[in-house]
Amino acid sequence: MSTSAALRLSNITKEFDGNAAISNVDLEIRTGELLAIIGRSGCGKSTLLRVMAGLVQPTRGVVELNGRPIAGPPEDLTVVFQEYGRSLLPWKTVVSNVAFGLSAARMEKKERVDRALSCLDAVGLLKHADFYPWQLSGGMQQRVALARALARKSSILLLDEPFGSVDAQSRLELQDELLRLWSSFGMTAVIVTHDIDEAIYLADRVCVMRGSPGVISAQAIIGLERPRVQVETRGKPEFSALRRELYESLAG
Amino acid sequence: MKIRDIGNTRLTGVALIIAATCVIELLVYRQWLDPVYVPPPSTILASLAETMASGELPNHIGITLGRAFVAYSIAILIAVPFGILLGESRIAFNLFDPLIQAFRPMPSSAIIPVAILFLGIGDSMRLFVIAFASVWPVLVAATDAVKRVDPILVETGRMLNLSRRQIALRIALPSAAPAIATGMRIGLAIALILSLTVEMIVGGDGLGFFILDAERSFQFARMFAGIVAIGVIGFLANSAFTAFDRKVLRWHHQSVLRDK
Numbered sequence: 129m130s131t132s133a134a135l136r137l138s139n140i141t142k143e144f145d146g147n148a149a150i151s152n153v154d155l156e157i158r159t160g161e162l163l164a165i166i167g168r169s170g171c172g173k174s175t176l177l178r179v180m181a182g183l184v185q186p187t188r189g190v191v192e193l194n195g196r197p198i199a200g201p202p203e204d205l206t207v208v209f210q211e212y213g214r215s216l217l218p219w220k221t222v223v224s225n226v227a228f229g230l231s232a233a234r235m236e237k238k239e240r241v242d243r244a245l246s247c248l249d250a251v252g253l254l255k256h257a258d259f260y261p262w263q264l265s266g267g268m269q270q271r272v273a274l275a276r277a278l279a280r281k282s283s284i285l286l287l288d289e290p291f292g293s294v295d296a297q298s299r300l301e302l303q304d305e306l307l308r309l310w311s312s313f314g315m316t317a318v319i320v321t322h323d324i325d326e327a328i329y330l331a332d333r334v335c336v337m338r339g340s341p342g343v344i345s346a347q348a349i350i351g352l353e354r355p356r357v358q359v360e361t362r363g364k365p366e367f368s369a370l371r372r373e374l375y376e377s378l379a380g
Numbered sequence: 381m382k383i384r385d386i387g388n389t390r391l392t393g394v395a396l397i398i399a400a401t402c403v404i405e406l407l408v409y410r411q412w413l414d415p416v417y418v419p420p421p422s423t424i425l426a427s428l429a430e431t432m433a434s435g436e437l438p439n440h441i442g443i444t445l446g447r448a449f450v451a452y453s454i455a456i457l458i459a460v461p462f463g464i465l466l467g468e469s470r471i472a473f474n475l476f477d478p479l480i481q482a483f484r485p486m487p488s489s490a491i492i493p494v495a496i497l498f499l500g501i502g503d504s505m506r507l508f509v510i511a512f513a514s515v516w517p518v519l520v521a522a523t524d525a526v527k528r529v530d531p532i533l534v535e536t537g538r539m540l541n542l543s544r545r546q547i548a549l550r551i552a553l554p555s556a557a558p559a560i561a562t563g564m565r566i567g568l569a570i571a572l573i574l575s576l577t578v579e580m581i582v583g584g585d586g587l588g589f590f591i592l593d594a595e596r597s598f599q600f601a602r603m604f605a606g607i608v609a610i611g612v613i614g615f616l617a618n619s620a621f622t623a624f625d626r627k628v629l630r631w632h633h634q635s636v637l638r639d640k
């Protein structure tokens with residue numbers, strides 16, 4: 129793992145109409161790192177992610193990507209929104225939606241579609257390529273949004289509760305799929321989740337957000353060895369110890 | 381088809397029209413309605429057939445529809461892009477909205493004298509009046525629809541590194557299309573109404589002139605034949621628009637159904 133910072137947030141405050149949603153957040157995400165952010169509903173996780181993505185201008189503070197301040201959404205960064213269903217274009221089929229993620233890339237149409245199809249295959253939706261988003265269940269829509277993000281092959285991936293609506297079984301499979309892609313592409317990833325176990329299982333480091341306005345109140349380094357294996361990793365004593373530690377930071 | 385299923389089809393509406401026609405025929409036949417002022421439907425239909433066959437009515441209808449169509453096209457070419465601009469740009473909106481709100485409630489027939497003053501009584505005046513009237517519903521619908529585009533979709537576009545222009549064309553425009561189509565449908569009806577109104581006021585030719593001329597020369601069967609023609613045109617125009625709408629905006633109708 130490299131030690132250079134891919135994303136650096138310095139002293140970030142974001143206010144909406146004078147009310148701070150997050151306050152004085154300092155956070156460094158190293159290149160190649162997989163960081164998880166956990167925290168109660170409304171503590172500012174999505175706001176923090178939008179600031180990182182250059183979608184929301186912070187009221188105070190600076191976001192730097194590879195050492196340079198960002199002014200808007202960078203090219204090499206992709207977000208899977210918490211509102212995944214609303215982020216799909218209802219007039220486009222599933223495969224067109226995924227290919228749409230590559231609109232800004234200089235690529236042949238055929239190449240876009242091929243890549244879209246292979247990413248749909250990765251999330252198990254190849255058979256639904258010609259469906260429209262509104263013909264799919266919530267969990268399937270979430271996987272389309274995920275496929276669109278993967279298709280971009282960005283070096284930075286920001287995921288806002290990306291597995292919230294999928295069933296428990298698919299959730300475990302998608303976690304492993306994410307880990308596989310993350311390690312094979314050497315991506316930097318940030319994942320927001322409500323699920324402490326998911327955070328530990330996936331991440332190199334877990335940050336805990338608390339309060340209103342939200343601040344990062346604690347963090348834990350996850351030293352569990354990789355590759356991680358669902359039942360085995362979760363059964364380790366360190367896993368339970370981390371779960372307890374993070375639970376206490378969230379509650380205490 | 382079972383008897384009670386008939387209530388679910390368009391046939392019920394057609395049956396109602398036929399029944400009403402028969403009742404009027406009967407009322408006139410029994411002289412409960414004055415046949416001089418209300419010619420029996422059978423006479424009206426005969427007059428309709430005659431003026432259609434002679435080519436007189438089709439000629440006037442063609443003129444009216446042609447006018448409505450040209451002016452309506454102009455209105456759309458102005459209102460859709462301009463409405464999108466107003467929906468997209470806060471500056472443009474703040475600049476033009478007060479002016480639009482001042483013009484919009486003005487009854488379109490009220491601008492006919494002004495239009496005559498500046499443009500005379502030729503075709504350009506007629507087209508101007510019709511376009512002026514049908515521009516508003518389309519403009520307001522387009523502005524509103526673009527303002528209402530889901531901010532998550534716009535964020536998605538920004539995140540996917542689309543330019544402002546691409547977001548307008550590839551995200552805002554398709555999202556707004558169903559609402560714009562509704563405005564266009566209202567605009568179409570207004571264009572037809574205003575074509576007829578202008579023809580009645582200014583005369584010359586067209587279906588509106590045909591109807592008024594028949595009334596003034598006491599040919600009431602002809603007058604009603606013209607009015608029936610308007611009804612048929614309105615019905616057909618709306619059906620054509622609905623068919624187009626269902627085809628092009630299928631995603632919208634289906635996704636709305638799904639949400640219910």
Ligand SMILES: Nc1ncnc2c1ncn2[C@@H]1O[C@H](COP(=O)(O)OP(=O)(O)OP(=O)(O)O)[C@@H](O)[C@H]1O
Pocket residue numbers: 144149167168169170171172173174175176210
């Ligand atoms: N666009 C906005 N306008 C006004 N207030 C906002 C906006 N976005 C977020 N907020 C406020 O900021 C705070 C944090 O919201 P945020 O969506 O970041 O929370 P979250 O941690 O992601 O919650 P959840 O887990 O429920 O998704 C909330 O109080 C919310 O009301």
Ligand SMILES: [Mg+2]
Pocket residue numbers: 173174175210288
């Ligand atoms: Mg959130």
